[in-house]
Amino acid sequence: MKLYSVSDGPPSLACQQLLKALDIEYELINVDFGKSEHLTNEYEELNPQKEIPTLIDDDLIMGESNAILQYLADQYDSSGKLYPKEPKLRAIVNHRLCFNLALYYRNISEYVMAPIYYDYQRTPLGLKKTKMALDIFNTYLQRENSTYAAGNNLTIADFPLVTATMCLEAIDFQLDSWPYVVKWYENFKQKHPDLWEIAADGMREISYFEKNPPVSSVDHPIHPVRKNA
Incomplete structure (x- = not known):
């Protein structure tokens, strides 16, 4: 593989x-x-x-x-817990995956990642969209009163949501206004330190480039490349 x-x-x-x-x-x-x-x-x-x-x-x-x-x-996954086959449980996992892809990570990435690597600016609109994504995720966690993103067991839904959230931590974005997100995020770190360390490695790299913007000499066909620091 x-x-x-x-x-x-x-x-x-x-x-x-x-x-x-x-x-x-x-x-x-x-x-x-x-x-x-x-x-x-x-x-x-x-x-x-x-x-x-x-x-x-x-x-x-x-x-x-x-x-x-x-x-x-x-x-x-022989345990069947990471991606449960029971239709309603799987539907929640699928929803969280779609939510992350379509809204949560999309908004966070545009606010955090694009300005680091491309010729984009962080704007009030970008901040508003990021906060909107956090509001929605916080509501899901509060409504379900669940330990993890899609229930009380770790599932594949947690991984992309955790790695999206760590982008915010990389730029010292404070999550205090979203207590259920903080509780879920810290729980993942504490209960799965080996899995968290994979995200933490990426976070350290993002944090470094946030403070030391990379300069690219290679033109990207879609996104305007950041030419100077």
Whole structure:
């Protein structure tokens, strides 16, 4: 098994967390986003979307971190707890995965990550959208009164939500206004320190680049590249 990953990318880190939780041996292949290695012809053959991560498991080649998480849990989690098969429980996990992808990580990434690596600015609108995402997640956790993102057991929904949230911690964004998010986030750290350390490695890298913005000499075909610090 191989995982093409970016070292500070929350979707990649979420997949690494699940692989660690499942105790699966795999080859980790770092893709240098700053050097646009994901835009090479070689990588495009693996992932026509030119996105990271990409998983290779025998003859299966797939991108999209949510799909990777779902596949790995279905294929390798003998306990059935990480991605429960009971329809209502699975529906909640699927919802949280979709919520993270469509709104939570999307808003956080635009506010935190894009201004570090590209020629974007943090704006009041970006902050408002980030707070809106936190408000919604806090409401879900409060309404369900659950220990984890999708119930009282660790599931694959927690990994992408944790790695999205750590982006905020990387820039010293205070979460005090969202007590249920804080409780869930700290619980994950305390109960799963080995999995948290995977996210923490990425967080330290993001935090470093927040203070020392990287300068890219490689033009990106979609996003305006940050040319100077």
